[in-house]
Amino acid sequence: MxxxxxxxxxxxxxxxxxxxxxxxxxxxxxxxxxxxxxxxxMDRAVIELNELKPNVVVSTGDLTxxxxxxxxxLAKSYLDKIQCENLLLVPGNHDARNVGYVHFEELFGSRQAxxxxxxxxxxxxxxxxxxxxxxxxxxxxxxWIAEQFSAPxxxxxxLLHHHLLPIPGTGRERNMVYDAGxxxxxxxxxxxxxxxxxxxxVPYAWRLENIxxxxxxxxxxxxxxxxxxxxxxxxxxxxxxVTIWRKYPFHDADQIIKFNPSTVAFEKSAxxxxxxxx
Ligand SMILES: [Fe+2]
Ligand SMILES: [Fe+2]
Numbered sequence: 459m460x461x462x463x464x465x466x467x468x469x470x471x472x473x474x475x476x477x478x479x480x481x482x483x484x485x486x487x488x489x490x491x492x493x494x495x496x497x498x499x500m501d502r503a504v505i506e507l508n509e510l511k512p513n514v515v516v517s518t519g520d521l522t523x524x525x526x527x528x529x530x531x532l533a534k535s536y537l538d539k540i541q542c543e544n545l546l547l548v549p550g551n552h553d554a555r556n557v558g559y560v561h562f563e564e565l566f567g568s569r570q571a572x573x574x575x576x577x578x579x580x581x582x583x584x585x586x587x588x589x590x591x592x593x594x595x596x597x598x599x600x601x602w603i604a605e606q607f608s609a610p611x612x613x614x615x616x617l618l619h620h621h622l623l624p625i626p627g628t629g630r631e632r633n634m635v636y637d638a639g640x641x642x643x644x645x646x647x648x649x650x651x652x653x654x655x656x657x658x659x660v661p662y663a664w665r666l667e668n669i670x671x672x673x674x675x676x677x678x679x680x681x682x683x684x685x686x687x688x689x690x691x692x693x694x695x696x697x698x699x700v701t702i703w704r705k706y707p708f709h710d711a712d713q714i715i716k717f718n719p720s721t722v723a724f725e726k727s728a729x730x731x732x733x734x735x736x
Contacts, residue, residue, distance in 0.1 A: 519585075525554060594636045622634070
């Protein structure tokens, strides 16, 4: 082949690759072992994820319902079917029940997650406490978080199970991160653009100063509030725009929020607990 032609093909491929968005699939709250766990929903989600081929899959906790080893093995059997080389996991309050965190560490390794890839920094921490439902980050970890985010990046994403901001449509507010205020300030100082959480089983998005805090629903359980349906989130990161969808396994998808990380301008859609328009 003519070397010039080859070069122009390479350039074309390079520019096509540039335009391709970086995709993060965000699943949460599998609750394997729960009476509300629906295997078929998880099977569907796995099939969709393997078709989607995201760059990264994140799971923000409550893999299990009681932290039992057999529940962890069940959860792992599904996660093992996801064909993505970057799978980032943090535990949830249910995973920390019954000293379940030892199984988490044995099966998945560290309870914190770090990934720096294609200009995107993702850092996750374990916000759970043994046998308690509330979340905490803790002063001793603020410096560590800042160090992980100190590398140059176009977009910084923080993962934790619990919510840092209250979620509407979830009844009485409880289990929010105890040191949410201090944590939010640390994240703001670190230049974090996006916080991904689970726990409330309600997909929702807030903007606070320069941070977008986006929750995922429960991917495969019927532990649901109001009219919310089982779903996971898909995050499309383009050059100047981040678009986040909730995807209902084998059904439709709708947009939660679209934002520009530089200007922090955003567009948010209606809350899912209100259900479709009558
Ligand atoms: Fe949960
Ligand atoms: Fe939870």
